[in-house]
Amino acid sequence: MKSFPPEKKSTHELPLKLLEWSGALIAVAAAIMLSLNITISPWAFVLYFISSVILAIWGWYSGAYAIAVQNMVFMLINSIAIYRWLIIAQ
Secondary structure (H helix, E strand, O other), rough: OOOOOOOOOOOOOHHHHHHHHHHHHHHHHHHHHHHHHHOOOHHHHHHHHHHHHHHHHHHHHOOOHHHHHHHOOOOOOOHHHHHHHHHOOO
């Protein structure tokens, strides 16, 4: 049942939704790049890293601390992949 008058939305709700969705969509783009196995596929790890940063911030400010910590670990994993596939592979 909706309340009257409508509750005011938090001023942080829109920025958090934008973080949540942009992080998810960037991760999907990275997964597509990686699955295609083409010459630019290693750059998917950069997108995964960016996605993890965004989702870690979103998780922290949303109170989803497990997601925040998980994405901090993903940042470390993707840093290793970036080093192996983009830095020393040249």
